[in-house]
Amino acid sequence: MLVIPAIDLKDGRCVRLTQGDMREETVYSEDPPGMAARWERLGAGMLHVVDLNGAIEGQPKNASLIEAIVKAVSIPVQVGGGIRSLDTVKLYFSLGVSRVVLGTAALQDRRLLDQACAAFPERVLVGIDARNGKVAVRGWTSQSATMAKDLVRSLAGMSLRGVIYTDIARDGMLEGPNLEALREMVECSPLSVIASGGVTRLEDIRGVKSLGPKVEGAIVGKALYDGKLDLAAALAAAA
Numbered sequence: 001m002l003v004i005p006a007i008d009l010k011d012g013r014c015v016r017l018t019q020g021d022m023r024e025e026t027v028y029s030e031d032p033p034g035m036a037a038r039w040e041r042l043g044a045g046m047l048h049v050v051d052l053n054g055a056i057e058g059q060p061k062n063a064s065l066i067e068a069i070v071k072a073v074s075i076p077v078q079v080g081g082g083i084r085s086l087d088t089v090k091l092y093f094s095l096g097v098s099r100v101v102l103g104t105a106a107l108q109d110r111r112l113l114d115q116a117c118a119a120f121p122e123r124v125l126v127g128i129d130a131r132n133g134k135v136a137v138r139g140w141t142s143q144s145a146t147m148a149k150d151l152v153r154s155l156a157g158m159s160l161r162g163v164i165y166t167d168i169a170r171d172g173m174l175e176g177p178n179l180e181a182l183r184e185m186v187e188c189s190p191l192s193v194i195a196s197g198g199v200t201r202l203e204d205i206r207g208v209k210s211l212g213p214k215v216e217g218a219i220v221g222k223a224l225y226d227g228k229l230d231l232a233a234a235l236a237a238a239a
Contacts, residue, residue, distance in 0.1 A: 001209045001238040002046055002217030005039040007032055009062040010052040016222045019171055028225045033072035040073045042231045047077045048219045054082025070096040080127050089116045103127035104137040121159035131168040149188040162192035170198030179207050192216040200228055205237040
């Protein structure tokens with residue numbers, strides 16, 4: 001199972017938010033490409049990069065910085081946040097990004113999801129961000145009526161790489177992942193699942209891994225940046 005460090009970009013810096021609140025940010029680095037290189041040196045096999053400005057505004061706002069991150073490392077980089085057009089998908093792949101994550105578009109623009117999968121099979125993931133079981137969109141600023149498990153079931157038969165499931169209530173809280181919700185997602189999903197939100201301790205890594213081979217990895221953010229979780233130890237626990 002992969003342990004995937006998260007690099008969240010806001011106004012050109014590497015930050016972490018609490019439960020997705022843009023007003024509750026902690027700045028961890030003024031040099032995101034340097035941070036990316038650091039995670040690679042420490043053993044990461046993939047990075048998860050989010051354009052937080054893009055998620056709110058609906059178009060890429062940190063593309064040049066993301067290109068610099070891609071150039072700074074030799075490991076795959078997956079990118080999400082504000083990808084709401086096929087042109088944006090193409091832009092990121094042209095910059096060397098390995099995989100893209102569609103969140104809002106997956107719920108509100110199925111045509112785009114179909115087009116992206118057709119153009120780039122097995123390189124698109126759907127980000128399912130849930131609060132109380134319901135999907136949130138537009139950088140978590142808006143709540144839909146769609147249940148996360150219904151959205152994931154609807155993805156059967158598409159040439160997607162997988163889904164990333166984030167429990168918003170746990171994100172940035174250092175309280176551990178919601179394993180029950182994650183287990184339900186794994187059971188419902190026709191695709192591989194990456195867990196995100198709340199992974200803090202080695203026991204959390206083991207708990208996510210215990211959900212079976214359909215779990216591709218766990219995205220870890222605040223716990224790594226705050227020193228609560230050692231990446232080398234996490235990688236060993238996930239192996």
